[in-house]
Amino acid sequence: MKLSQGVEWALHCVTLLAQGDPGTVASRHTLAGWYGLPEAYLAKHLKSLVRAGVLHAGSGPRGGFRLARPPEEITALEVVESIDGPSSAFVCTEIRQNGACAAPPEECVRRCAIDRLMQEADAAWRERLRRTPVSELAAGLPAPLRGRAREWLAR
């Protein structure tokens, strides 16, 4: 199990936007330049964030990306799921019903114990991410860095 590279980029970009004044807009060129990322590829992930409703995109000059909602209302989980998808990392294929075992349906009314455990673990993971809004991530950065970020966003 490995999270996509894009998850890290997305979290950083959203955190950066959360440091600016409300409504701050940054183009993908600006965002990529700040972190030294390949602009074309970063665009792909930003697109996903737009589709998921985390960011709002505007075209033309003065266009770019801005947070779709106040940073206090955007959770880290939303950002992660925008890139990685909302489905659980574990998918039970019900192998207990196959092969020589062939557990009959009446023994399978309750979900597989292994599936239950894995879903609980997945829920714990997501819950931790849900508890943290991006505003908190932004607040956790060093003060001088925040100042430079705001300056950069203002161009």
Next chain:
Amino acid sequence: MKLSQGVEWALHCVTLLAQGDPGTVASRHTLAGWYGLPEAYLAKHLKSLVRAGVLHAGSGPRGGFRLARPPEEITALEVVESIDGPSSAFVCTEIRQNGACAAPPEECVRRCAIDRLMQEADAAWRERLRRTPVSELAAGLPAPLRGRAREWLAR
């Protein structure tokens, strides 16, 4: 992020072995037949479990796999990490130190806030799996199924 198929197979196989008497041995043929899994491919994952010290393998007739320790001492986390690897799903590439940002090292003495969050989430996930020994998974199965499993293992 998606867990390997082998994780599910490994958990089921270890759980099955945990239902037998202590020291119960089952060949990969037996295990694959029980769940209707491709024997050759399952073997690859069982091998990983041996390398990780979860299972013990014996060669020749009457050979096969058995639990390396009592099922109460084997956690679900161990099984998962045997297949999936022990490293966290999130790896921080320190992009904050790249690009126009170029946060100087003195601002990076503390770990990246995003990395901290992701590692905490990962720890929560692993902790949930660590809390459950495979004996508990075995105990959670329906009684008739457990009986048939023991019968199957005894051949």
Next chain:
DNA sequence: GGTGACTTACTCGGATACGGCGTGTCCGAGTACTGCAGG
């Protein structure tokens, strides 16, 4: 009948191909600014 070695069949282990998804990139559609000509 007991014992020894041999045969045999069964087991695991490493090395080897294939395919799907993440990675990486490009060009086209749309928009707001800017400059200019006309009134």
Next chain:
DNA sequence: CCTGCAGTACTCGGACACGCCGTATCCGAGTAAGTCACC
């Protein structure tokens, strides 16, 4: 000077290749049981 328009440059969005890891499989090395000949 004000107004309208056309040009332009900048933005995002979707469609298109490449590479790596999970998927899937095979054959060879090793071992213990079973068998048979011999004592």
